[in-house]
Structure formats: structure tokens, C-alpha cells
Amino acid sequence: MSALIQIIGLIMNVIVMLVIVQFVIGLLFSFNVVNSSNQFMVQVYRSINALLEPVLGPIRRIMPDTGAIDFSPLVLIVLLQILLIILSSVPY
Numbered sequence: 001m002s003a004l005i006q007i008i009g010l011i012m013n014v015i016v017m018l019v020i021v022q023f024v025i026g027l028l029f030s031f032n033v034v035n036s037s038n039q040f041m042v043q044v045y046r047s048i049n050a051l052l053e054p055v056l057g058p059i060r061r062i063m064p065d066t067g068a069i070d071f072s073p074l075v076l077i078v079l080l081q082i083l084l085i086i087l088s089s090v091p092y
Contacts, residue, residue: 005088008087012083015055016080018052019073022048022049059075059076
């Protein structure tokens, strides 16, 4: 049971890191630090979006529209951290 909890925790940490990388790449594109014609960065960004969209999509549908700011990655990180705390407190 302990190994399963550790594997789930590892997967959650990977998802959090992907959300952070997606956010940073999005900022780099927004502030024109990285040109959008850089095909490598565009493919990395699209790949991360494709991985995270099944998780972020339902959160976006539930949350109210906040305009240009997307709070769904923040909500996902908070929910994953809460789940990680709950899993770490489960006795095994």
C-alpha cells in the first residue's frame, strides 16, 4: 500500500511540474521572450497542453469566466496538494 501511495504522489508531482512548465512557456510566448516561430517550443507547449487538457478541461467548465486570467492550473495544483496531504495521512 505504501508503494502505491508513493507512486500516486510521484504522478501528482509530475503533473504539478507540467503545469508550472506550461505556465512558464506561456509567459515566455506572451512577453515575446521566445518567438512563436520557434517550432521546438511550440511543440513542447502543445504536447504539455495535450497532456493536461483532460485534467484542466473539467475544472475550466466548473469555474466562472474570469476573463483573460485562467485560474484552472492554480486550482489543479491546490487540489493535487490537498489529495497528497490526504494520501500521506492514510495509515498503512
